[in-house]
Amino acid sequence: MAVFRTTLLAAVAALGLTGAADAADISGAGATFPYPIYAKWAEGYKAKTGININYQSIGSGGGIKQITAKTVDFGATDMPLKGEQLAKDSLAQWPMVMGGVVPIVNVAGIQPGQLKLDGKTLAGIYLGKIKQWNDPAIVQLNPGLTLPNKAIASVHRSDGSGTNFLFTYYLSQVDAEFKETVGSNTSVAFPSGLGGKGNEGVAALTSRTDGAIGYVEYAYALQNKMAYTLLRNHDGNFVAPEMKSFQAAAANANWSSAPGFGVLLTNQPGKDSWPITGSTLILMHKQQKDPQRAKQVLDFFDWAYRHGDQLAEQLHYVPMPDNIVGTIEESWKHIVGPDGKPVWTGPGS
Numbered sequence: 001m002a003v004f005r006t007t008l009l010a011a012v013a014a015l016g017l018t019g020a021a022d023a024a025d026i027s028g029a030g031a032t033f034p035y036p037i038y039a040k041w042a043e044g045y046k047a048k049t050g051i052n053i054n055y056q057s058i059g060s061g062g063g064i065k066q067i068t069a070k071t072v073d074f075g076a077t078d079m080p081l082k083g084e085q086l087a088k089d090s091l092a093q094w095p096m097v098m099g100g101v102v103p104i105v106n107v108a109g110i111q112p113g114q115l116k117l118d119g120k121t122l123a124g125i126y127l128g129k130i131k132q133w134n135d136p137a138i139v140q141l142n143p144g145l146t147l148p149n150k151a152i153a154s155v156h157r158s159d160g161s162g163t164n165f166l167f168t169y170y171l172s173q174v175d176a177e178f179k180e181t182v183g184s185n186t187s188v189a190f191p192s193g194l195g196g197k198g199n200e201g202v203a204a205l206t207s208r209t210d211g212a213i214g215y216v217e218y219a220y221a222l223q224n225k226m227a228y229t230l231l232r233n234h235d236g237n238f239v240a241p242e243m244k245s246f247q248a249a250a251a252n253a254n255w256s257s258a259p260g261f262g263v264l265l266t267n268q269p270g271k272d273s274w275p276i277t278g279s280t281l282i283l284m285h286k287q288q289k290d291p292q293r294a295k296q297v298l299d300f301f302d303w304a305y306r307h308g309d310q311l312a313e314q315l316h317y318v319p320m321p322d323n324i325v326g327t328i329e330e331s332w333k334h335i336v337g338p339d340g341k342p343v344w345t346g347p348g349s
Contacts, residue, residue: 025051025052025053025054026051026052026053026054026073026074026293026296026297026300027054027055027072027073027074028053028054028055028056028063028072028073028074028075028076029055029056029058029062029063029066029067029071029072029075029076030056030057030058030059030060030062030063030064030066030067030075030076030077030283031057031059031060031063031076031077031078031161031162031163031280032057032058032059032161032163032198032199032200032217033060033078033099033101033161033162033163033199033217033278033280034076034078034096034097034099034217034280034317035055035057035199036219036220036223036315037097037219037308037311037312037315037317038053038055038076039055040308040311040314040315041053041300041303041304041308041311042055044307044308044311045300045303045304048303051296051300053300055076056072057198058159059157059159059160059161059162059186059198060076060077060078060079060160060161060162060163060165060186061159061160061161061186061187062159062160063075063076063077063283064077064081064283067091067283067284067285068089068091070285073284073293073294073297074282074283074284074297075282075283075284076096076280076281076282076283077162077280077281077283078161078162078163078165078166078278078279078280078281079162079165079166079185079186080093080258080260080261080262080263080264080279080281081093081260081262081283082259082262083258083259083260086259086260089285090285090286090287091260091283091284091285091286092260092283092284092285092286092331092332092334092335093259093260093261093262093281093282093283094260094261094281094282094328094331094332095255095261095263095279095280095281095282095320095324095328096279096280096281096282096301096304096305096320097279097280097312097317097318097319097320098246098250098265098277098278098279098280098317098318098319098320099217099218099219099246099277099278099280099316099317099318100217100218100241100245100246100249100274100276100277100278101163101166101167101170101215101216101217101218101276101277101278102215102216102217102218102221102228102229102241102276103117103122103213103214103215103228103229103231104203104206104213104214104215104216104221104226104227104228104229105206105212105213105214105226105227105228105229106206106207106208106209106210106211106212106213106226106227107133107147107148107150107210107211107227108148108210109146109148110145110227111227112225112226112227112228113227113228113229113230113240114145114227115138115142115145115227115229115230116141116142116229116230116231116232116238117138117141117229117230117231117232118141118174118231118232119170119171119173119174119175119231119232119267119275120137120174120175121137121138121141122171122231123171123174123175123177123178124137124175125152125154125213126154126156126171126178126182126190126193127177127178127181127182127191128154128191128192128193130152131151131152132149132150132151132152133147133148133149133150133151133152133211134147134148134149134150141232148211150210150211151211152211152212152213153193153194153209153210153211153212153213154190154192154193154194154212154213154214155193155194155195155196155202155205155206155209155212155213155214155215156190156193156194156195156196156202156214156215157187157195157196157197157198157201157202157215158195158196158197158201159187159197159198160186160187161186161187161198162186162278162280163199163215163216163217164185164186164187164188165184165185165186166266166276166278167215167276168182168183168184168185168188169184169264169266170266170267170275170276171184172184173266173267174267194209194212196214199216199217199220200220202214202215202216203216203220203221203224203226206226207224207226215276218241218246218316219315219316219317221241222316223315228240228241231274231275231276232275233267233270233271233272233273233274233275234267234268234269234270234273234275235269235270235271235273237271237272239272239273239274239275240274241274242274242316243313243316243318244272245272245273245274245277246274246277246318247318248268248270248271248272248273248274249265249268249270249273249274249275249277250265250268250277250279250318251270251273252268252269252270253265253268255324255327256327260281261279261281261324261328261331262281263279264278265277265278265279266278279320282301284297284298284335285335286334286335286336287336288335288336288337288338288343289337289338290337291336291337291338291339291341291343292343294335294337294343294344295343295344298332298335298343298344299344299347302329302344302347305319305320305325305328305329306347329346332344333345
């Protein structure tokens with residue numbers, strides 16, 4: 001944990017990712033879910049162009065607020081905005097990469113991928129109904145695995161976040177009581193447990209709390225060598241969080257079925273599908289006062305699509321398919337300057 005945090009903080013210091021933006025820099029804020037890949041892309045883009053990407057990893061809720069208030073050049077969210085909100089605030093929305101939200105545990109003797117859970121059991125834990133690690137509901141899913149008579153300490157996000165939304169949306173899909181009593185949103189009132197800020201905070205709190213369970217974006221679980229769980233998916237198979245299971249969840253997505261490409265990938269059918277898969281999205285205003293600055297922002301995202309796939313895969317994100325990228329970039333023509341002309345018409349435009 002400490003090594004990864006030190007590396008990230010060094011990247012922050014070097015790239016200016018959380019500092020105040022210089023006039024020539026690109027500023028963004030929002031989801032913590034994509035922070036590791038945005039940091040890597042920012043490093044590569046700065047080396048190529050000299051342009052800094054000042055990205056504040058403050059959670060999806062904060063990103064939506066900041067882009068709505070026009071205090072940043074772009075916002076980032078893991079909870080797709082609905083068509084009416086996009087229209088109200090005249091916002092464009094599109095996905096950059098896909099990934100997964102992963103339950104993590106800190107239970108003595110339990111190794112990564114060893115513990116099996118399903119959605120209803122996970123919901124029971126976060127409702128405070130399943131209180132011990134040797135509860136019959138968990139034991140039944142894990143024959144042959146010795147589980148301790150130890151209290152479960154559930155850890156959740158304390159800030160508004162897309163990770164929260166994906167996690168609670170999934171639990172609401174699979175458990176009626178969770179949907180009724182907690183519901184799904186970027187910020188919800190969990191009936192019990194400990195709160196940590198950001199993926200970083202949940203990972204840190206889970207790692208230092210004996211008997212804890214939390215949920216984080218997969219890159220955080222992997223980089224911090226945390227014990228992630230398997231999950232039973234829509235088709236009844238226990239699957240591990242990995243590239244192929246994220247890709248399986250997205251395989252049949254109809255990206256044109258929702259405004260702003262806001263497709264939800266949780267609890268998708270398919271024998272290999274990871275049940276808490278989601279895309280992380282960018283938000284920009286369709287009406288831009290400074291066309292050149294807006295073009296610089298879109299140049300960065302175009303560069304990330306064209307040159308960032310390998311970096312994304314190294315951090316266990318799923319790149320967007322090329323055919324979808326073409327459709328996304330075509331939609332950028334609706335982002336216009338004061339003269340009504342598109343600020344970006346293609347690479348090198």
